[in-house]
Amino acid sequence: MDTKLVFEKESSAINHAVYEVHKRLGIGLQESLYQEALAIELDYQGIPFEREKRYNVYYRGQRLDHYYFADFVCYDKIILEVKSVSQLTDQHKAQVRNYIGIAEKRLGLLYNFNDKYMTPVRVLNSDLRDYCGN
DSSP, X not given: OOOOOTTHHHHHHHHHHHHHHHHHHOSSSOHHHHHHHHHHHHHHTTOOEEEEEEEEEXXXXXXXXXXXXXXXXXXXXXXXXXXXXXXXXXXXXXXXXXXXXXXXXXXXXXXXXXOTTOOOEEEEOGGGTTSOOO
C-alpha cells in the first residue's frame, strides 16, 4: 500500500507558509487579511502561486455567466482555500471538493485561520486518480 501523500513536497512548503502567517498574525482577523498576508508569504518563500484565479463553470456543456475564483492555486496544481470561521464544516470541505473538480486539480488544501491549533484539511479529487501527479 502506497502511503505517500499526493504532492507531499509542495504541500509541506505550503503548510510552512500558512503556519508562518498564522504564527505572526494569530487568530480573529478577517479572511481577506490572511489572504493578503499569505500572498506575501508565498512570494517570500518562493512558492509559485496565482491569487483569485478565475475558473469557468459549465452546466450541460454550457458555460455559466458566473465564475469560481480560487483563493490560491499553488504550483499550478494545488487549490488553496483560506477560511476564518469558528469551525470548519462539511460544507466547507464539499466546497473545496467542488472547486478542485471545476479546476481539474488533484488536491485542495483548506485552512481555518481562526483555529488556535490549525490543521490543514486535505481534499483529494477522486475523479483524477490517474492524473499525472507527483
